[in-house]
Amino acid sequence: MLSKLIDRLPAASARKLNLLLLSRSRSEPAAPRTGHINHILPRLIPNRIGLAAGFDPSAQAPAAWQRLGFGFAELGSVTVNAKNSGKAGREWRVGERGLIHSGEFGNPGLTVFAENLKAFRDSDGGSDFCVGANILSPDGRGNEIRMLGQALVDLVDYFTVNASCPNTAMVQTALSGPIREIKALVGPAEGKPVFVKIEPTVRLDVLEAMVESFLLAGATGFVAGSSLSSHSRDLLPGITLPWPVRGGPHPVKFGAFSGPELRDINLAMVATLRRLAPDATIIASGGIYEKSDLEDYLGAGADLFQIHTALARGGREAVERLIYADGEIGTRAQLMQAAE
Numbered sequence: 001m002l003s004k005l006i007d008r009l010p011a012a013s014a015r016k017l018n019l020l021l022l023s024r025s026r027s028e029p030a031a032p033r034t035g036h037i038n039h040i041l042p043r044l045i046p047n048r049i050g051l052a053a054g055f056d057p058s059a060q061a062p063a064a065w066q067r068l069g070f071g072f073a074e075l076g077s078v079t080v081n082a083k084n085s086g087k088a089g090r091e092w093r094v095g096e097r098g099l100i101h102s103g104e105f106g107n108p109g110l111t112v113f114a115e116n117l118k119a120f121r122d123s124d125g126g127s128d129f130c131v132g133a134n135i136l137s138p139d140g141r142g143n144e145i146r147m148l149g150q151a152l153v154d155l156v157d158y159f160t161v162n163a164s165c166p167n168t169a170m171v172q173t174a175l176s177g178p179i180r181e182i183k184a185l186v187g188p189a190e191g192k193p194v195f196v197k198i199e200p201t202v203r204l205d206v207l208e209a210m211v212e213s214f215l216l217a218g219a220t221g222f223v224a225g226s227s228l229s230s231h232s233r234d235l236l237p238g239i240t241l242p243w244p245v246r247g248g249p250h251p252v253k254f255g256a257f258s259g260p261e262l263r264d265i266n267l268a269m270v271a272t273l274r275r276l277a278p279d280a281t282i283i284a285s286g287g288i289y290e291k292s293d294l295e296d297y298l299g300a301g302a303d304l305f306q307i308h309t310a311l312a313r314g315g316r317e318a319v320e321r322l323i324y325a326d327g328e329i330g331t332r333a334q335l336m337q338a339a340e
């Protein structure tokens with residue numbers, strides 16, 4: 001009944017109401033502790049399913065994500081100063097399972113984010129649950145990234161910085177911003193994992209350059225990938241999406257798409273990254289809804305999985321289904337053996 005009502009609300013209002021309900025719910029996790037205790041993140045976690053960035057940009061509800069059964073949650077993106085008055089931004093439903101979001105990265109800024117995380121850390125939860133901070137400097141300023149790192153290092157288990165995929169022949173020049181950000185973060189991170197989140201791309205030269213330069217700069221792994229920006233919409237040939245349009249004399253499509261159609265691009269990216277960086281940690285993100293998506297990403301080389309749209313569109317049942325599935329799949333070696 002309530003879920004039908006929520007479905008009728010605009011997507012952004014539905015998200016706010018869902019977040020409120022989830023953060024107030026006191027129910028025990030219905031999903032099992034599947035025993036995928038692993039050494040990938042600094043704390044032992046009970047499964048490989050995490051919440052992806054953008055769902056909780058204020059670090060409002062880490063306890064709720066833990067109660068829901070997630071093994072980890074990536075909070076943010078957070079910037080030093082509040083962005084878009086702290087409002088998360090607009091979004092639109094696409095088909096049965098997709099979303100387009102405005103790409104505004106609205107958040108309340110570092111002070112509120114850190115206070116919320118501190119309250120979570122001061123509570124007695126969090127022992128078998130990892131929290132990551134997805135940090136962002138809108139203009140790629142190393143000093144902002146350093147400030148975010150210093151303020152959050154005692155409150156989080158890992159960091160992620162966002163890197164756009166350059167659509168240019170000058171790949172190395174275009175990567176200088178993210179390289180500067182990674183270098184600025186490595187000291188303040190005090191040995192905690194530093195991941196780089198990579199937008200969907202099919203360009204091998206870009207992935208090769210990213211792997212080489214980001215790992216050299218001090219990154220420990222990748223979140224691959226993210227939602228697909230309207231600028232990269234030709235990566236989905238033959239698929240027409242209802243992009244929002246910014247008016248004026250020269251209207252432009254904007255926003256970023258998340259949905260099942262994203263899966264194959266990001267899956268190929270995970271496979272390439274694993275080949276190029278056999279020892280790096282890879283967190284898969286993009287179009288994960290079913291057990292078969294987990295199997296495919298694990299087979300391609302992912303260590304952990306993140307979900308965003310499956311929760312936004314499918315609610316807590318979707319999360320619980322994926323946590324059960326994660327428990328059934330086992331390790332990559334077991335998956336490969338079963339496939340033989």
Ligand SMILES: Cc1cc2nc3c(=O)[nH]c(=O)nc-3n(C[C@H](O)[C@H](O)[C@H](O)COP(=O)(O)O)c2cc1C
Nearest residue numbers: 052053054077101226227258285286287307308309
């Ligand atoms: C409404 C919305 C907001 C998002 N905001 C962010 C963000 O602030 N930072 C970020 O790194 N990714 C953000 N993302 C991308 C997601 O974290 C995720 O990588 C992407 O949606 C693909 O995963 P999915 O198919 O499970 O949704 C956002 C996605 C959506 C749908």
